[in-house]
């Protein structure tokens with residue numbers, strides 16, 4: 001079989017995997033393409049939702065007998081355990097596949113070992129094809145599984161001069177409807193949305209993923225988390241409505257840091273235990289500053305409106321930066337125009353890099 005067809009199949013498998021983004025958690029997104037012994041595509045699949053069939057099983061079902069002697073091209077190492085579904089390693093062995101090509105090994109100690117099982121059964125297993133692409137497509141899940149806390153994106157909206165509200169406190173709206181619609185789409189891809197109690201008291205946000213025009217709620221809602229050391233969230237706050245699950249995370253329940261406020265690292269670890277693999281930090285500036293100062297933010301998404309205010313609160317406060325040498329250095333990964341605004345995506349550089 002031409003190696004080009006394996007490479008092309010992995011490119012397709014990565015694209016298939018992306019179709020599961022937002023619906024597979026706490027599972028990863030996975031795509032699979034099955035090639036027969038001549039390198040022809042005979043099946044393809046992706047993991048669509050937790051509890052549903054894994055990508056390999058979908059592809060094997062399509063391929064039927066044509067999988068025998070063929071190659072399974074998978075973005076993530078096939079699982080080796082029985083959870084809500086059986087082990088994919090066994091399914092591949094039973095289908096008579098001759099070779100399995102994997103982009104990224106499974107870091108989950110519960111499910112890993114698929115490659116070893118396949119090799120024991122005499123199947124050739126190769127790793128690393130288009131690994132960087134597959135890794136990028138699954139970055140939230142892989143990162144959270146490797147270190148035990150969710151992949152955290154800090155999202156903010158600001159004017160071109162970095163303001164998040166005017167001098168009189170008004171802030172609705174800094175960004176356009178197009179940008180705010182984009183934020184709701186972003187909420188739909190994460191497992192949890194976090195906000196500080198300051199934002200809840202000031203703005204009474206719903207923190208749901210919904211259609212801005214008619215208010216229709218997305219089918220899958222992230223867990224709403226209010227970071228609220230002493231439980232100041234009002235009983236009538238919108239975030240407590242029945243539209244989605246809500247956790248008012250207090251210092252008593254989570255644990256307190258040295259300042260008596262909610263211990264943010266412990267909060268993330270507890271979210272991981274609840275199955276949260278990706279989370280969106282929606283502010284406000286105090287909480288965002290604390291997360292950034294603690295080095296707990298993996299990605300920054302800023303919506304910047306072409307407006308100037310000249311005064312008013314800034315999008316970020318108290319991030320522990322006193323001098324220019326201590327600035328939190330970011331690497332730009334994407335700049336996209338959303339309606340009249342810009343969406344800027346950047347990754348904090350580690351201090352060592």
Ligand SMILES: NC(=O)c1ccc[n+]([C@@H]2O[C@H](COP(=O)([O-])OP(=O)(O)OC[C@H]3O[C@@H](n4cnc5c(N)ncnc54)[C@H](OP(=O)(O)O)[C@@H]3O)[C@@H](O)[C@H]2O)c1
Nearest residue numbers: 156157164196198199202228229261262283284286287290
């Ligand atoms: N432009 C934007 O993107 C954006 C987004 C969101 C909000 N906002 C604006 O931000 C304003 C509210 O900002 P804010 O800074 O007052 O509130 P905030 O950042 O939402 O919440 C801050 C509060 O979080 C609580 N908290 C709990 N644990 C903490 C910890 N470890 N570290 C830091 N804080 C912790 C603290 O209250 P306790 O100690 O009582 O727990 C703290 O006062 C509003 O006006 C809102 O409109 C703007």
